[in-house]
Amino acid sequence: MKFLFFIALAVIGFNAQATNGCLVGNTFYTSYIGMVTTTNGSFTGSKTVWDSQGSQHAINYSGSNIACQVTAPNGSIPRDGALCFVMPRSQYNSYPNGVAPNYPSMNGTQQNFTIYNCPVDGFLTPAVLIFGVIGFVKLRNRALVF
Numbered sequence: 001m002k003f004l005f006f007i008a009l010a011v012i013g014f015n016a017q018a019t020n021g022c023l024v025g026n027t028f029y030t031s032y033i034g035m036v037t038t039t040n041g042s043f044t045g046s047k048t049v050w051d052s053q054g055s056q057h058a059i060n061y062s063g064s065n066i067a068c069q070v071t072a073p074n075g076s077i078p079r080d081g082a083l084c085f086v087m088p089r090s091q092y093n094s095y096p097n098g099v100a101p102n103y104p105s106m107n108g109t110q111q112n113f114t115i116y117n118c119p120v121d122g123f124l125t126p127a128v129l130i131f132g133v134i135g136f137v138k139l140r141n142r143a144l145v146f
Contacts, residue, residue: 019115022050022084023077024108026059028070029086030115035098036085042103048084048110049092057115070113081109 021030031054035046059077060069070077086106095101 017115018112020110020112021057022048022086022108023059023079023081023111024086024106028057028059028111028113028115029108030055030057033087033089033092036092036095036100036104037098038100038103040102043083046098047082049104050084050086051092052086052088052106054089057113065116067116070115078111079109081111084108084110 019030020032021028023029029050029052031051033049033051036049037046058069059072060066061072061075063071063073063075065071084107085104086108087104091104092098
């Protein structure tokens with residue numbers, strides 16, 4: 001039983017993942033929408049587009065890992081990735097075939113950061129399953145008296 005408890009702690013307590021997204025200012029957007037090109041020549045090639053109303057994470061410059069935030073190693077964040085854009089999904093959907101008539105206003109750099117999951121996000125299902133199994137085992141080992 002103690003083994004199951006330690007497994008539950010490992011799943012719930014140490015869940016971090018590398019995530020692609022678009023860094024604009026001090027906000028990291030991680031909900032991918034698609035690609036966009038332009039006809040006016042303001043940028044070349046296809047660029048990634050991220051949802052401004054989707055999942056976003058603040059930048060943490062303290063150096064310690066905080067849930068739901070991107071930790072800046074040594075107090076700085078790299079901004080050397082490819083050009084990317086952030087916009088509402090409705091704006092992206094208004095572009096026919098992903099072709100923007102002009103340069104989208106919110107732009108940043110594409111990055112890959114490690115984000116420590118939020119306290120409840122992604123943990124509820126494993127927690128319910130683990131504690132359900134523990135409860136089932138406990139109840140099976142006892143005679144139920146009504």
